[in-house]
Structures are given as structure tokens and as C-alpha cells.
Amino acid sequence: MQRIHDVGGLPAGPVDRSPHDYAPWEKKVDAIMRLMIGANLFTLDEMRRTIEELGPGAYEELSYYQRWIQAAANLALEKGLVTPSELGRAIEAAKARHAEAASCP
Amino acid sequence: MTHAHDGHGHGHDGHVHPHPRQPDIEDAPLTWHMALTEAMAELIVQKGLCTPADIHRTLEKIDAASPAAGGRLVARAWLDPDFRARLLQDVNAAAGELGIDAGGIPIRAVADTPDLHNVIVCTLCSCYPRFLLGGSPDWYKSKAYRARVVREPRAVLAEFGLDLPEGVQIEVHDSTAELRYLVLPERPTGTEGWSEDELAAIVTRDCLIGTALPVAA
Numbered sequence: 001m002q003r004i005h006d007v008g009g010l011p012a013g014p015v016d017r018s019p020h021d022y023a024p025w026e027k028k029v030d031a032i033m034r035l036m037i038g039a040n041l042f043t044l045d046e047m048r049r050t051i052e053e054l055g056p057g058a059y060e061e062l063s064y065y066q067r068w069i070q071a072a073a074n075l076a077l078e079k080g081l082v083t084p085s086e087l088g089r090a091i092e093a094a095k096a097r098h099a100e101a102a103s104c105p
Numbered sequence: 106m107t108h109a110h111d112g113h114g115h116g117h118d119g120h121v122h123p124h125p126r127q128p129d130i131e132d133a134p135l136t137w138h139m140a141l142t143e144a145m146a147e148l149i150v151q152k153g154l155c156t157p158a159d160i161h162r163t164l165e166k167i168d169a170a171s172p173a174a175g176g177r178l179v180a181r182a183w184l185d186p187d188f189r190a191r192l193l194q195d196v197n198a199a200a201g202e203l204g205i206d207a208g209g210i211p212i213r214a215v216a217d218t219p220d221l222h223n224v225i226v227c228t229l230c231s232c233y234p235r236f237l238l239g240g241s242p243d244w245y246k247s248k249a250y251r252a253r254v255v256r257e258p259r260a261v262l263a264e265f266g267l268d269l270p271e272g273v274q275i276e277v278h279d280s281t282a283e284l285r286y287l288v289l290p291e292r293p294t295g296t297e298g299w300s301e302d303e304l305a306a307i308v309t310r311d312c313l314i315g316t317a318l319p320v321a322a
Contacts, residue, residue, distance in 0.1 A: 008228030008279065012252035015264060020243045025139045030240075031163040032145055035155045044210075044282035048230055064231070064246055066138040073145055082148050090144035097143075098135040 004059045005052050026065040033072055042075055050075045167240065174205045175237040175287060176308035178214075179319075180301045183292040196287055200237065208236040215278055216289040217315075222269055224262065224315030225278045225286040226254045232280035234287050238313050245314065255279065265316040288315040295321030 022030075036042040050071035052059075058067060076082045149155050178200060182189035192199040196214050200207040212234045215223040227233065228251045233241040244250050254261045258275045262268075269275065278286040290312050296304060311317035 005229055007248050007252040008226075009256045010248075010252040012249040015244050015247060015249045015253070015261060017242070017244045017265070022240060025142045027164055027167050028142050028146055028160070030167055031160050032142070032149065034163050034167075035149070035159055039154060041154060048282065051230070062138075064243075069138055069142045069145065073141055076145065076148075081152060081154065082145075086148060087144060090148050091140045094140045094143035094147070095135060098140070 003052055004056045005048075022065075029065045029069045029072070033068060036072065036076075041079070041081065042072070046075055047071060050078075170236055171239040172237070172308070172310035172313055173305065174200070174207075175234070175310075175313040176305040177203055177205065177301070178237065178287070179289055179308045179313070180304035182214075182289060183296075183304055184301055189289075192289065196234075196237075206236060207234065210283065210285055212237065212285045212287055213278075214287045214289045215276065217291045219291070220273060222262075222273050222275050222315065223278060223286075223288045224254060224258055224275060225280060225288060226251055227280040228252075228255055229279075229281075232282060232285055234285045237287060238310055242310070262316060265311070267317055288313055290315075290319055293319050293321050 033042070033047065037044060037047070047068075051067050053074070054062070054067055054070060058070065062070065073082075073087060077084060077087065146160060150157055150160070178192060178196070181203065182192050188199065188202070191202070192214050193216060196212040197207040197209075215225075217223055225233075226245075231241060231246040233245060235241060250261065255277050258277050259269060262275070280286055290308070292304070293307070296307070307319040307322055309317060309319070312319045
């Protein structure tokens with residue numbers, strides 16, 4: 001079966017070559033992935049498999065690094081490196097820190 | 106939550122007015138994926154999987170990677186046939202000779218000839234020799250490039266402004282997680298007597314991908 005990521009040879013429109021500067025959070029996603037792969041906690045193949053498993057909706061609608069971080073989180077959960085409740089708490093803490101920083105005049 | 110910042114010198118005559126400032130990262134709304142990224146970064150440190158210094162160092166390495174490294178390899182190969190032979194045999198080792206860390210994944214250099222032009226892609230994903238080329242451009246990861254460059258490379262290259270003569274064969278190399286590619290273009294005419302630095306400067310990122318050719322400026 002040809003899956004959503006397997007696009008080689010499919011018809012497609014013109015290549016959009018507009019440049020894009022990476023946002024800090026995107027670089028951080030990149031760093032997280034590299035560190036996890038560098039520490040042999042993830043392999044490249046696992047990472048790609050997890051991205052592909054996000055399915056057609058995610059693949060079509062999410063940006064590149066949105067897919068990556070979602071895949072990194074799924075892989076960390078799958079491997080038991082983090083638990084769902086730890087992840088949930090850490091997300092709430094990140095939101096709270098951001099709200100606090102944003103309210104600082 | 107508000108902060109008064111008393112004693113900071115922010116207030117005059119009892120009223121507080123904000124700094125004139127550029128948009129900071131804190132001013133952007135925190136998206137779900139940004140929060141997830143922060144959460145993951147914090148958790149991997151908490152769990153002892155890496156240190157904050159590891160994250161910082163990796164971010165610095167991401168920022169430092171640039172196609173200048175690939176340009177140096179090509180310029181040296183143009184000037185030194187023995188280096189060229191070693192580059193074609195083992196890019197990672199040849200890069201090491203110049204003090205360049207090409208990363209742990211094998212990279213193969215594919216050499217252009219007068220009759221052959223090489224171009225690289227990763228149809229399944231976005232594999233790319235980033236230590237030698239810097240971060241990949243969005244278009245390299247785009248569905249349009251990945252889908253089309255293997256079926257109609259000549260048309261895609263023409264869209265990039267690279268019109269190759271009909272007699273020139275095009276080889277498209279599909280990168281994987283185990284093997285990546287780097288194009289070794291031909292040295293353009295008009296560069297006789299140039300220094301290595303001058304040569305390296307005309308080898309752009311797109312020259313190393315194969316969607317452009319170096320030209321004597």
C-alpha cells in the first residue's frame with residue numbers, strides 16, 4: 001500500500017521556493033530529536049515511522065516541525081520514557097510559564 | 106498575573122508604561138505544538154536523558170551548520186585531484202580532513218560530468234546532509250519537489266532557472282536515513298587561478314543539491 005508520505009512520482013503543482021526562517025521552537029524540536037537519536041533512545045527509522053503513523057490528516061495539515069514534535073512525544077510515550085500524565089502536567093506548566101512571561105510589561 | 110516591577114525604573118509619576126520593544130518570543134501566542142516542545146524539552150532534562158547544556162550545544166550546532174562547509178569540500182576537490190578521489194570514496198572522512206564534522210550518517214558525493222547532471226531529493230521524507238549544507242530549505246521538504254523531481258527533473262530544474270541541454274542526462278538520487286548525497290558540480294570556466302576561498306564562495310546550497318550550477322561571478 002502506498003502511504004501518505006510516499007509521494008515520489010505523484011503529480012504535483014509548482015515548487016514553492018519562498019524562504020522560511022526557522023522559529024526558535026522549531027530549532028528546539030530539531031535539537032530534541034537529534035539528542036534522542038544521538039543517545040540511541042530513538043532511531044531515525046522509528047522517528048519516520050511515528051511521523052507516518054500520524055496519518056493523512058496530520059500529514060496534510062501540520063507543518064514539518066509540528067509533525068516532528070508530535071512524533072517525538074508519541075515515541076517517548078510508546079517507549080515509556082515519559083508517561084501521559086507527566087506530559088500533560090509539563091504542557092500545562094509550559095503554558096503557565098508563557099502566560100506569566102507574556103503578562104510582564 | 107501581573108508584575109509591578111517596582112524599583113526597576115519602569116514607572117514614572119506613579120504610572121507604569123511598557124518598554125518600547127521588539128516582539129519577543131513571549132509575545133507570540135503559545136501554540137499547542139510550542140507548548141508540547143517546551144514540555145518535551147523539560148521532561149527529557151528531568152528524566153536525565155540529556156542536560157540543558159546538551160540542548161544549548163545542539164541548538165548552537167544547528168545555527169552553525171551552513172553550506173559553506175559543503176562549498177569548501179567542492180572547492181578543495183576542484184583544486185586537488187587526490188582529495189577529489191578521497192571525497193568520492195568517503196565524504197565523511199574527506200570532510201574530517203578539513204576539520205568538518207559531516208555527522209554519523211554516510212554521505213556519498215555524486216560528480217557531475219559534461220554529459221551528466223546530478224540532483225538530490227528525499228522522496229519519503231527530508232533526509233539531507235545538513236552538516237554540510239545547513240538546514241534544508243522548505244521546498245526540499247515540500248511534497249511538490251519530492252513528487253516531481255523524480256518524474257520530471259528537467260522541468261523542475263527549469264523552474265529553478267536551470268535549463269540543461271537535452272544531451273545532458275539527469276540522475277536523481279533519492280536519499281534515505283542510511284545514505285545521503287552531495288552533488289559535486291563541475292568547476293565552471295572563468296575561474297582559472299582562483300583561490301580555494303573564492304571557489305568555495307560560488308558553491309551555493311542549491312549547487313550542492315543540484316538545482317543550480319556554480320557560475321564565475
